[in-house]
Amino acid sequence: MNAEARARFSRRKEARPQELTTAALSLFVERGFAATKLDDVAARAGVSKGTLYLYFDSKEALFTAVIREGIVPALEQGEALFQCHGDDPERLLREILLGWWELIGATDLGGIPKLMMAEAQNFPEVAKFYFDEVMGRGRELVRRALRLGIERGTFRSVNDELIVNVLMAPLIHLATWRYSFACCEPKRMDPRAYLDAYLDLVFHGLLVAGAKEPR
Amino acid sequence: MNAEARARFSRRKEARPQELTTAALSLFVERGFAATKLDDVAARAGVSKGTLYLYFDSKEALFTAVIREGIVPALEQGEALFQCHGDDPERLLREILLGWWELIGATDLGGIPKLMMAEAQNFPEVAKFYFDEVMGRGRELVRRALRLGIERGTFRSVNDELIVNVLMAPLIHLATWRYSFACCEPKRMDPRAYLDAYLDLVFHGLLVAGAKEPR
DNA sequence: TATTGATAACTAACCAGTCAGTTATCAAAT
DNA sequence: ATTTGATAACTGACTGGTTAGTTATCAATA
Missing domain, CATH: 1.10.10.60 (Homeodomain-like)
Incomplete structure (x- = not known):
């Protein structure tokens, strides 16, 4: 054979x-x-x-494996990618946010945020793992880019800890959308257009007035 | 007695x-x-x-009632509130977004977005109702405020249809948070601080450069 | 032949939905 | 004011279908 x-x-x-x-x-x-x-x-x-x-061993063990084995590799791939771009904070942040979409949001992994949100209270231990090891590490990437931009004077002086959540929310929302209300839309939303509008708003909100025009 | x-x-x-x-x-x-x-x-x-x-009649009928009777009254209350503020688009939009939080996000109704996201694919008819009658009407409020601001020259010329989603995402995310990962946080997030950071970013992103400083 | 991956039939527990019986309430009669 | 009879609100034990988890058996490989 x-x-x-x-x-x-x-x-x-x-x-x-x-x-x-x-x-x-x-x-x-x-x-x-x-x-x-x-x-x-x-x-x-x-x-x-x-x-x-x-x-x-059990249905719950399968659930745990789905979360652990599903997302950690993608996360490590992402972290490796963004260790280089140290120079341009705006470009770095853009790459991270779009990278999240390409690597997670737009793939089969994009359903994991929806799943974890729904089941967090039923599986507190998995939720703790996900919160610390997945969200924590992802948030840290974004936070470092924000801090860098603030230190360099590219970004306004915002509360980076809180703004990380605000920045991620529209991305997670878009990923979740595919598995919830997408079928209700008569004219399907174009993820690319959504992302453009999102990045436009975010960078106008972040960049100091008078700095170079966001792309 | x-x-x-x-x-x-x-x-x-x-x-x-x-x-x-x-x-x-x-x-x-x-x-x-x-x-x-x-x-x-x-x-x-x-x-x-x-x-x-x-x-x-059934578990499903109970679910339908939970969604219909739960959120429609709050929505109508909200719509009634915002029919007056026609003058100042910035103030109007701020009132709408904060109003959503006060009237829905921060109350027991704040769990409904999480519930509907999780169950939309299992109950397509309830999802359709929610999409059209709840989200549709809420989005329309925000969209009108955006349009008004753009026409008046207060807001930049953004794609209002798409930006509505981007604007709502962090609010829905905050409401959902209470019923998912809130218990994982060692130091609890302060909703008020989150909302301030969110509104600060959003209005810096929306207002035309050189317009009056956002509050 | 021994081992291992896979299966399909099996069991036990669980839970949505039912229904025969119980109790609170109230109005009419005394 | 008390009794009584009718009715509507309520209960909880029961049933049948479903599904997580088990096991006896089979077939392929070494």
Whole structure:
């Protein structure tokens, strides 16, 4: 049996966990944790429910894995990307915000904020992990860019701790939109146009008056 | 039997529906629709599950009532409030955004956005109602204030249709926060400080350069 | 043949929805 | 003022369908 046939038909102990978490993520995001049946998760991953239990101890363990394994790699990728641009705070912040959208918001991971918001109170430990290890690290990136811009005199002197939340909210909102009200819109919103309007407003709000015109 | 004792012990056909929807709202927001047991809803309202079924046909009917009866009155109250301030667009927009917070975000109704986001795909008809009748009307208020400001030359010429979403996102985010990650924060966020930072950023972003300094 | 990945049938618990029975209330009759 | 009968509000035990989690069995590989 050749490699491709193997990959398609044979038993794949290594690949199963990710196949299952991917299937679980899409269903958890679509329906919520409690309303998602493990039979459906298994079916979407192309296996039976028994197989799911070979890799995860419980439904809750699957949920934990979905969050942990789903978002941490993307976060590390993001952090690596933004360690270089030290010179231009405006450009750096723009790259971070757009980078979040490209790397998380616009991908399948974009459903995770919706899922975590909905389930935070049901899974306090996962919420704590997500708050510290995911949101905390993401916020720190944005905060450093803000601070840098303020120190350099490019940005106005705002409360960076609070403004981080304000800056992230429209991005998270856009990501969540796809999994909530998108189907209600007669004329679909264009994410690119939304992002342009958002960045335009934000940088007009941040840059000191008289500084160079935002792009 | 005096009025107070009556209010506490007697049967109250008229008051029951609202007692039940209030209890249901808090539990739906806290745990999600599917994870909420009707026994718990009934218990929180001080009645038995059988009584709940005297007033609502099904769990889904209860959900629909929670959304419809919960938010429409507050919306109408809001619309009535803002029909007068026609003169000063900046002040008008500020009143609308802060008014949303006071009237909805900071009250028990503040959980409804979280609940609707989580359940929109499970209840497309309720989502359609909410999208058209609640969000649509709220957005229209904000949009008119934006347009007015642009026409008067107070605000920059932004895409009002898109900016409405950007403006509302941080408010909805703050309201949702209370029912998701608030318990993860070691030092609680101060909503007032958040709102100040938000309004400061937004009005610096909206007002034309050289116009009077935002308050 | 032994091991391992996978399954499908199974079990036990849970919970939405029901209904036969109970209790509060009130008006009419005494 | 008290009793009584009718009714509407309410209850909680019960049922049936559903689903998380288990296990006996099978098939492929080494």
